Amino acid sequence: MIRKSFKMKLYPGMEEEYAKRHNALWPEMKDMIHEYGGSNYSIFFDRETNILYGYIELEDEGKWAKSADTEINRKWWDYMADIMETNPDNSPVSIDLVPVFHLD
Incomplete structure (x- = not known):
């Protein structure tokens, strides 16, 4: 299992709407x-910075990368674009975080 973490940015005042939609x-x-191998998915919010921190466990990063091109994923990106920073294709601006410690 691959552990993946990333950060995204929510627009100010959108925390309740983000939580409601999720x-x-x-x-x-x-x-x-x-279907694309994701499990144990969590998103955390830092109120001081409006940064969202995501954590997901993946079966295979290549398989997961293909999920971006699914119709339902594109629809979700469009739905979320008004409340968070996005790229021109409405995908969230997402920055991978580098793992530095893990303890089972």
Whole structure:
């Protein structure tokens, strides 16, 4: 299992809306995450910086990378684009974090 962590940035004042949308995550999106090998997915929010920190466990990074091109993922990006920093294709601006310590 591959542990992956990343950060994204939420627009100020959008924390409640972000949580609301994720608490009602579409079943198709949940299925896609699992289908492409993602599990144990968590997102944390830093109120001081508006930074979101994501953590996900993956079966295979190559398989996971292909999830970006699914129709449901593109639809989700479009849905979230008004509340967070995004690239021109509406994908979230996401920066991978470098692991420095792990303890089981």
